[in-house]
Amino acid sequence: MDGPVGRNRSRIGGLAARWVAVGVPAVFLAVFFVYPVGAILWRGLGEEGLGPMSDLFASARTRGVVWFTVWQALASTVITLVVALPAAALVSRLRGRYRHLIRGLVTVPFVLPTVVVAGAFEGVFFRFGLDQGDFRLRHTVWAILLAHVFFNYAVVVRIVGSFWSGLDHHLEEQARVLGAGPIQTFWAVTLPRLRPAIASACAIVFLFSFTSFGVILLLGGPRRATLETEIYRQAVTRGDLRSAAALALLQLFAVLALIAVATRLERRRPAPTGVVHRPPQPMRRAFRGANLAMMTVLLGSPIAILVERSLAVGDGYGFDHYRALTERVPQLPASAATALSTSLVFATAATAMALTVGTLTAFVVVHGRLSLRRIFDLGLTLPLGTSAVTIGFGILIALDEPPLDLRTSWWIIPIAHALVGTPFVVRTMVPVLRRIDPQIREAAAVLGASPGRVRRLVDLPIAGRGMLVGAGFAFAVSLGEFGATSFLPRRPETLTAPLALFRLLSTPGELLRGQAMALAVVLMAIVALSVVAIEAARGTEQDFL
Amino acid sequence: MTRPHFSVSLIAGLIGFIVIVLIGAACGNDDNVGDTSSPTDMGETPGDAPASSQYVTTGGNELPADPSGITLLTHDSFALSDETLATFTAQTGIEVTLLQAGDTGTMVSEAILTAGNPLGDVMFGVDNTFLARTLNAELFEPYESPNLADVPDIFKLDPQNRVTPIDFGDVCINYWTDALPADPPTTLEDLTAPEFADQLVVQNPETSSPGLAFLLATIAGTDDWEQFWADLADNGVAVTAGWEDAYYGEFISGGGDRSMVVSYASSPPAEVIYASSPIDTPPTGVLLDSCFRQIEFAGVLSGTDHPAEAQALIDFMLTPTFQDDVPLNMFVFPVANTATLPQVFGEHAQIADDPLFVDPADIEAHRDEWTDRWVEIVLG
Numbered sequence: 001m002d003g004p005v006g007r008n009r010s011r012i013g014g015l016a017a018r019w020v021a022v023g024v025p026a027v028f029l030a031v032f033f034v035y036p037v038g039a040i041l042w043r044g045l046g047e048e049g050l051g052p053m054s055d056l057f058a059s060a061r062t063r064g065v066v067w068f069t070v071w072q073a074l075a076s077t078v079i080t081l082v083v084a085l086p087a088a089a090l091v092s093r094l095r096g097r098y099r100h101l102i103r104g105l106v107t108v109p110f111v112l113p114t115v116v117v118a119g120a121f122e123g124v125f126f127r128f129g130l131d132q133g134d135f136r137l138r139h140t141v142w143a144i145l146l147a148h149v150f151f152n153y154a155v156v157v158r159i160v161g162s163f164w165s166g167l168d169h170h171l172e173e174q175a176r177v178l179g180a181g182p183i184q185t186f187w188a189v190t191l192p193r194l195r196p197a198i199a200s201a202c203a204i205v206f207l208f209s210f211t212s213f214g215v216i217l218l219l220g221g222p223r224r225a226t227l228e229t230e231i232y233r234q235a236v237t238r239g240d241l242r243s244a245a246a247l248a249l250l251q252l253f254a255v256l257a258l259i260a261v262a263t264r265l266e267r268r269r270p271a272p273t274g275v276v277h278r279p280p281q282p283m284r285r286a287f288r289g290a291n292l293a294m295m296t297v298l299l300g301s302p303i304a305i306l307v308e309r310s311l312a313v314g315d316g317y318g319f320d321h322y323r324a325l326t327e328r329v330p331q332l333p334a335s336a337a338t339a340l341s342t343s344l345v346f347a348t349a350a351t352a353m354a355l356t357v358g359t360l361t362a363f364v365v366v367h368g369r370l371s372l373r374r375i376f377d378l379g380l381t382l383p384l385g386t387s388a389v390t391i392g393f394g395i396l397i398a399l400d401e402p403p404l405d406l407r408t409s410w411w412i413i414p415i416a417h418a419l420v421g422t423p424f425v426v427r428t429m430v431p432v433l434r435r436i437d438p439q440i441r442e443a444a445a446v447l448g449a450s451p452g453r454v455r456r457l458v459d460l461p462i463a464g465r466g467m468l469v470g471a472g473f474a475f476a477v478s479l480g481e482f483g484a485t486s487f488l489p490r491r492p493e494t495l496t497a498p499l500a501l502f503r504l505l506s507t508p509g510e511l512l513r514g515q516a517m518a519l520a521v522v523l524m525a526i527v528a529l530s531v532v533a534i535e536a537a538r539g540t541e542q543d544f545l
Numbered sequence: 546m547t548r549p550h551f552s553v554s555l556i557a558g559l560i561g562f563i564v565i566v567l568i569g570a571a572c573g574n575d576d577n578v579g580d581t582s583s584p585t586d587m588g589e590t591p592g593d594a595p596a597s598s599q600y601v602t603t604g605g606n607e608l609p610a611d612p613s614g615i616t617l618l619t620h621d622s623f624a625l626s627d628e629t630l631a632t633f634t635a636q637t638g639i640e641v642t643l644l645q646a647g648d649t650g651t652m653v654s655e656a657i658l659t660a661g662n663p664l665g666d667v668m669f670g671v672d673n674t675f676l677a678r679t680l681n682a683e684l685f686e687p688y689e690s691p692n693l694a695d696v697p698d699i700f701k702l703d704p705q706n707r708v709t710p711i712d713f714g715d716v717c718i719n720y721w722t723d724a725l726p727a728d729p730p731t732t733l734e735d736l737t738a739p740e741f742a743d744q745l746v747v748q749n750p751e752t753s754s755p756g757l758a759f760l761l762a763t764i765a766g767t768d769d770w771e772q773f774w775a776d777l778a779d780n781g782v783a784v785t786a787g788w789e790d791a792y793y794g795e796f797i798s799g800g801g802d803r804s805m806v807v808s809y810a811s812s813p814p815a816e817v818i819y820a821s822s823p824i825d826t827p828p829t830g831v832l833l834d835s836c837f838r839q840i841e842f843a844g845v846l847s848g849t850d851h852p853a854e855a856q857a858l859i860d861f862m863l864t865p866t867f868q869d870d871v872p873l874n875m876f877v878f879p880v881a882n883t884a885t886l887p888q889v890f891g892e893h894a895q896i897a898d899d900p901l902f903v904d905p906a907d908i909e910a911h912r913d914e915w916t917d918r919w920v921e922i923v924l925g
Contacts, residue, residue: 487655505793
């Protein structure tokens, strides 16, 4: 390999690899996002240009909607960060089994359809007397924020937690030796180094809350409207594509502006970190206890209500609803169990795609040409902040002719899921890749490793953790995806579990409702186990990297 | 250091994967994931498969000797027994692929977006609240099915037969009989009486199909609907975004505390069929004077390459095989007078004698204005 022939081959390989690294994500984004979204915006606004935009801004209602959309998403992000950061600290210090278990469990809310979560929260409110009176939560903005924290807790815990566990703890120890208290150490030493991961996590939480649909309608009460719900109202209820496209364009601009801010924060280079040689001191028991208590109340109480409802049969309890999952009811084209297995197939395909595209994107964002970095970073995050209606309807009118007549192909469903999953892979990998000590990479290069070998032997093992965390998210996102899926026409055989669950809740009757709850619980169990399995695949010793 | 140099082995795997995905995606249209309607694995098919005759007739319509498969575009609530469409395939040789496109509003929007290059050959499920929108968009080819002779005239809303009525359902106030604070209400005006304060939950007509239907019921059924809703608001009406959170959230059925909800006339039989322990009488009743009638239609989509096959499917939808299968699968009523209602429907489902009705053209013309006004009055 060190002869001239070997050098030459590796240079050609490097060139090809560079093209692939840039080309695959670019083609994926162009075909499945830019072209469809462009097509639907053109269809809506083409003739009139930006005329409808000025009409929109002139309306007080739209200004109110934009303001509410932005501030509720900001508030959701800040609250989620504050609530979940201690748990991220906990997860970063736990080792082995417990760490995988907790990281798996916090991911559970991700797959729950909002109609189920909203029902569970209403149940919690009812049980604790929060449905009316002075401390009323239902149909308030607080219910929206609470649900957003519930859904997004995992984003902060997993992204920040995994990054945190790779930080060299010597600095903190030195600070403590020099007399700093724990809080001062955290503010002055730990927090600045966590900033890239926090920015990454916040960007995702923000976008998720920004485009939230079910939570706003179901928990916020009938008066609330965000850009996402307005786009739906205009496009579907009113059939006014022009206004819907204007709103979609507005949403796109808002998201672009906000991602630009987030990436600027994230890009400030953290202090590079070497290999962590030994685990930090264990945390205080009180801190650990408070964390677990928080998780139990916040994540546990709605989930407990779901489990209870899934087991309630008549006046007693039993597993009848779980057994019923294998039998087809008229409301579903196949049994709920079949829908679950369809969902698993889709989630596997979507995860593989998101992982491929996301990993390549992350490398381009960190090591690519300067001009490409910003574009890739923005572009591959954008789908997360785009309305499901825009993406679904866009695919419908754009991918309708050979060779890409995909609008009724079952492939389009995992592809749509991968669009939403990719930003998670990118956002978890970028901060991890960035902090790899250039000295390690330079040392490897000086010792004769080709750039490809550096990437394979240095970058990938260290970034692997970020990759797996991202893969877990992509899998969970696909299992729980409802919006984009429901806007794509489907064969009955490709009904996914969240859609099946929604169908079960569309006809009255205790048996159907019970089965829906059982399906939700099985979905939760599957995602927890899958995430644990995906992350444990890597083994625990690698955590020290 | 700023340019990506990747190792070939890593990249080869990744690019191979993406290529497979793209190829699979581009060719994936014919992949039938677990297709259940293949004629070869149908097992027993009802007797008289017409292999001998050159032309097949369903209701007087002539089909090509080698008919093509067609696609039925419909909403997510569409459901039938497994054997029903198989019977159609056995009788005609036409295979039907289903394509489900979300709720009715989403389906209609998608059909309008794809007009000219339609997603399917036949669309089923547009109702009278969306009918005018689809007719204005010229989505359908006119077709007068001979089987329309079995359908009462009140269901035929389009004189040009661009759409064919298939089923109907009534959206009505349901009440939980044991929880009502007084005798059941008998008129819409009763709902504003003080004894029913804080008892009713309705859906927002901007986000919910039954919500819109009930708003239309009040427009047709009260002297001054704006005053009626102002009175309802004073009487503590609750509003939710959709049917699910009304029925399972606010209504007694799901653990809520309200005894009246906007639902369907077919909800009481569903409560019996899906009760966790067998019951003889439904726990809920229906206020028949509050019912808005929703009729669902099917039509041949303009631009179809298989008009004869599409028309054959429309004919089939009005035969007893299809019509009899509708109630227990979709919880709606058949329109054909040749259909037989299942026993549980006969016993527990009520059909309003004099349902409330608004002309589809009026609905399309005034819908936004009415819902805007409703929002002002009720949500303030």
